[in-house]
Amino acid sequence: SSAEKDGHDWFMRKEIFEQPRAVADSLLGRRDASGRLQLDEMRLADEELRDIDKIIIIACGTSFYAGMVAKYAIEHWTRTPVEVELASEFRYRDPIIDATTLIVAISQSGETADTLQAIRHARSQRAKVLAICNTNGSSIPRESDAVIYTHAGPEIGVASTKGFLTQLVACYLLALYIAQVKGTRFGDEIDEIMEHLEAMPGHIETVLSGADAVYSLAADHASSRSVLFLGRHAGYPVALEGALKLKELAYLHAEGFAAGELKHGPIALVEDGLPVLCVVPPKGRDQLHGKMLSGIQEVRARGARTICLAEEGDTSIEPYADELIRLPKVPVLLQPLVAIVPLQLFACELATVLGHDVDQPRNLAKSVTVE
Numbered sequence: 001s002s003a004e005k006d007g008h009d010w011f012m013r014k015e016i017f018e019q020p021r022a023v024a025d026s027l028l029g030r031r032d033a034s035g036r037l038q039l040d041e042m043r044l045a046d047e048e049l050r051d052i053d054k055i056i057i058i059a060c061g062t063s064f065y066a067g068m069v070a071k072y073a074i075e076h077w078t079r080t081p082v083e084v085e086l087a088s089e090f091r092y093r094d095p096i097i098d099a100t101t102l103i104v105a106i107s108q109s110g111e112t113a114d115t116l117q118a119i120r121h122a123r124s125q126r127a128k129v130l131a132i133c134n135t136n137g138s139s140i141p142r143e144s145d146a147v148i149y150t151h152a153g154p155e156i157g158v159a160s161t162k163g164f165l166t167q168l169v170a171c172y173l174l175a176l177y178i179a180q181v182k183g184t185r186f187g188d189e190i191d192e193i194m195e196h197l198e199a200m201p202g203h204i205e206t207v208l209s210g211a212d213a214v215y216s217l218a219a220d221h222a223s224s225r226s227v228l229f230l231g232r233h234a235g236y237p238v239a240l241e242g243a244l245k246l247k248e249l250a251y252l253h254a255e256g257f258a259a260g261e262l263k264h265g266p267i268a269l270v271e272d273g274l275p276v277l278c279v280v281p282p283k284g285r286d287q288l289h290g291k292m293l294s295g296i297q298e299v300r301a302r303g304a305r306t307i308c309l310a311e312e313g314d315t316s317i318e319p320y321a322d323e324l325i326r327l328p329k330v331p332v333l334l335q336p337l338v339a340i341v342p343l344q345l346f347a348c349e350l351a352t353v354l355g356h357d358v359d360q361p362r363n364l365a366k367s368v369t370v371e
């Protein structure tokens, strides 16, 4: 009923709007009185964490994209090498793992068979397994050495939304915790990054207050046959997740690309009127922003209709954006937390306009318990 959905038409839409609260809950109680990070359910001793020389993240679907973002954060803040692998591929390639490898298994449901089998394989090779999970007592955390629960509350919509955002939070917390334990030079910045994270619920609220503009964009594009998504750095997994949402819900052909890879092939797909959603990185000291801008110019010169997600105050994007969605100003590594929200709203609305069942998309299941 609509009451269970807080007046929303879909559980998914309700869950999108719950994200500020979910992210806040995920951050709750993670610091002690002196401000140091503490992860209660962590169960891995500092000694054990200090010995870790490689991290492999395994997951499926949306959780895999959270893992891709995690790689950028963990490597940058902790200088520990990270691989991200689809759970269904992991054990079949005879991965190189031992007692100094930390496996991070990300799963909203905690019951995904591919992920469960992958961690069983990892443990048989003596690797330590840490689960990032939203479901208390589910199989994956039960079979792991340690767990960080995401505290998003139950997620009903088949397409993951608040599950994803809180997985990102857990990944950032894990990265910062490892930095704290290992004492890397980014250790000094933990407070600053935590303050940025603690401001996120407010920023997500700001993005949600612009939902109507995103809905009308989605309605404008309801007759599209194909949609592309571009991103760079932490915006690249956002592009992939934005595309996945459109496939899952609107049954549209949608692809996400790393913007720098365009010229190596995907640009051949661009034709007149093709909608291209572009996740523009914040302006920083690096060249990312400028390079993204030239990618956007390239597709636009070939007739694409560009829908750009760019931070507040970034005027340099205006000449190249047919449509502009503003994002709050946040550090590049944390930008996925705000950038994915308009893409969730876009997919949810487009599927609604097309008359699809957003909560129960065809052929999909909330948790897939077969390999």
Ligand code: G6P
Pocket: 060, 061, 062, 063, 106, 107, 108, 109, 110, 111, 112, 115, 158, 159, 160, 364, 365, 366, 367, 368
């Ligand atoms: C299914 C769902 C996806 C989800 C994936 C991984 O395919 O339809 O939305 O991302 O499983 O689920 P998990 O519970 O392991 O995060």
